[in-house]
Amino acid sequence: MNKVMSDKKVIALYVLPAFLLLMLLVYIPIVLTGYYGLMKWDGIGSMEFIGLENYRNLIVDSAFWRSARHSLLLAIFSVISLIGYLLVSLVLSGRIKGADLFRKVYLIPMLLSSVAIAQLWMRIYHPTNGVMNRLLTSIGIEQPPLWLADTNIVLYSIFIPIIWQYAGFYILIYYAALRNVPNELVESARIDGASPWQIGYKIKLPLIAGVIKVTIVLAVVGSLKYFDLIWVMTQGGPNGASEVIASYMYKQAFTTYNFGYGSAVGFFLLILCLIITYIIRKLTATKEEVQY
Amino acid sequence: MEKDHKPxxxxxxxxxxxxxxxxxTFLIVIAVVQVLPLVWLFLFSLKNNQEVFNLPPLALPQDPQWGNYARVWTEGNIGQYFFNSVYITASAVILTVIFASFVTFAITRMKWKLSSLVLGMFMVGLMIPVHSTLIPLFNFFLNVNLMDHPLAIILTYTAFNMPITIMILLGFYYTLPRDIEEAAIMDGCSVHRLFFQITLPMTAPVVATTAIINMIYNWNEYVFVNTFISSDKFKTLTVGIQNFIGQYQTDWGAIGATLMISILPILIAFxxxxxxxxxxITAGSIKG
Structure with missing residues (x-):
């Protein structure tokens, strides 16, 4: 038995195709991104080694820091909105008939492409014919906002479809975790006279702390690399008001053909995601991991 | 039945x-918010501009313009994009699920020293932002003559979806009882026969789960196609509808019909x- 199941040739045959693809298309590229970041390169001509110049420029590039600030803002919004999703899941995990159906309906937007969602919300936000402004004018507001053209609100306008898109995803995760809380605990607390609020806050929440931690990482890292929806809706505009790290990187690389500088931005994004994942995990480390 | 302890x-x-x-009421309001934009989309896909602009947003179209759908399918090239999405999605799903099953089998069933290291590398792959790989991938596909070729997209999807697929498969493989497999080996069954005739069929439910999750990811993917594909004949729906809508910016019915066509396969699957x-989705997120 052991001999058959430790046959090196078979193992290589089973693991190598996937492993080589992973190396070739994921790991080697992230190393190369760091390397290209040391080059002056337009993507077509030859590379010129310029050391850390791209990274030095990055540090003083105010347009880049503006995009980083927007990404961070999205991350903060996303983490705050987790509280709302948690609340909905707590309600759902109580004695709610049709809880299963509710969470499925909530999930629908998440399954659609960000491109389709962006296009749909561009119509919703359309200055004159969109649902939003027709509603506002019908209740007497004469100058409804230009949702995607006003530099002061565009980032918030973009965040609404993001909530709409991801709400069902987080509710689903929280709901699944809450369903795993042992029923006896909840019942005995109820018999002891605990209110539903106390049961939720004092018993259920601590028990799903591990899952909450994971969702915080998902929300922060997901926001830092957020791209599709913003790219389709505004391309980072107007005037950089909705620029985020990923859209800034994409523009540097594929609009202005600054491949070297774009690589530096991409490498920064990678390091940022890895560091933040690590920090959040350390900060929120619990003594006893609750595994589901 | 409510248990009341203070009668x-x-x-x-x-x-x-x-x-x-x-x-x-609270839960129903959220459900309505989640669905209403899609209802509105469906309604305006069946209207002409005059109806879109003059009728209330949720009014039914007076004379449903099913022609919008036929028109964008042929004139807007949406049929071509749809076909590309189908075969690119399907090829990548098949490759990913088979490769990932091989890896998961080798990691959970076979004995080798590097298995936990290799598993760790696949799992770290979950955290890599796509944008940090785009420029090197662009350069690589250019150099191996795969730029503007569907194979570049299929291979990229396969590589990037491998970690999450393995993660979902792992949970199932760990809980699967091993006595049938052990008995088969005792009887002199080869590893290949064991995998293809016993293990793979036993994992059919989770393979189906990973296949549908992969299908959704691939169908909706945008950045890779937008970056590596430039010919219309290879573009998938996500990028194709972008082009199309650029041209037909003022025709709301056509835009609505296009968006409906692009989301319909996902809605049906759902x-x-x-x-x-x-x-x-639950299995693929929680352990992360």
């Missing part, structure tokens, strides 16, 4: 009913397989 209080049941009513989708 003296008569107000409690009434209060509880009001609270329940409030909670259900109505048939919602349990599997829910299961896959």
């Amino acid at each position: 003296s209080s008569t107000e409690k049941p009434v209060l509880q009913k009001v609270a329940k009513l409030f909670l259900y 109505f048939i397989l919602s349990n599997r989708i829910v299961e896959g």
Whole structure:
């Protein structure tokens, strides 16, 4: 038995195709991104080694820091909105008939492409014919906002479809975790006279702390690399008001053909995601991991 | 049945009913918010511009313009994009699920020193932002003559979806009883036969789950196609509808019909397989 199941040739045959693809298309590229970041390169001509110049420029590039600030803002919004999703899941995990159906309906937007969602919300936000402004004018507001053209609100306008898109995803995760809380605990607390609020806050929440931690990482890292929806809706505009790290990187690389500088931005994004994942995990480390 | 431990209080049941009513209203309002934009989309896909602009947003179209769909399918090249999405998605799903099953089998069933290291490398792959790989991938595909070729997209999807697929498969492989497999080996069954005739069929439910999750990811993917594909004949729907809408910016009915066509396969899959989708998304996120 052991001999058959430790046959090196078979193992290589089973693991190598996937492993080589992973190396070739994921790991080697992230190393190369760091390397290209040391080059002056337009993507077509030859590379010129310029050391850390791209990274030095990055540090003083105010347009880049503006995009980083927007990404961070999205991350903060996303983490705050987790509280709302948690609340909905707590309600759902109580004695709610049709809880299963509710969470499925909530999930629908998440399954659609960000491109389709962006296009749909561009119509919703359309200055004159969109649902939003027709509603506002019908209740007497004469100058409804230009949702995607006003530099002061565009980032918030973009965040609404993001909530709409991801709400069902987080509710689903929280709901699944809450369903795993042992029923006896909840019942005995109820018999002891605990209110539903106390049961939720004092018993259920601590028990799903591990899952909450994971969702915080998902929300922060997901926001830092957020791209599709913003790219389709505004391309980072107007005037950089909705620029985020990923859209800034994409523009540097594929609009202005600054491949070297774009690589530096991409490498920064990678390091940022890895560091933040690590920090959040350390900060929120619990003594006893609750595994589901 | 409500267990009331203070039978003296008569107000409690009434209060509880009001609270329940409030909670259900809350949940239903959220459900409406999640679905209403899509209902509105469906309605305007069947209207002409005059109706879109003059009727209330949720009014039914007076004369449903099903022609919008036929028109964008042929004139807007949407049929071509749709076909590309189907075969690129399907090829990548098949490759990913088979390769990932091989890896998961080798990691959970076979004995080798590097298995936990290799598993760790696949799992770290979950955290890599796509944008940090784009420029090197662009350069690589240019150099191997795969730029503007569907194979570049299929291979990229396969590589990037491998970690999450393995993660979902792992949970199932760990819980699967091993006695049948052990007995087969005792009887002199080869590893290949064991994998293809015993293990793979036993994991059919989770393979279906990963396949549907992969299908959704691939169908919706945008950045890779937008970066590596430039010919219309290879573009998938996500990028194709971008082009199309650019040209038909003022024709709301056509835009609506295009968007409906692009989301319909996902909606149909959802109505048939919602349990599997829910299961896959849960399994693919929590352990992360």
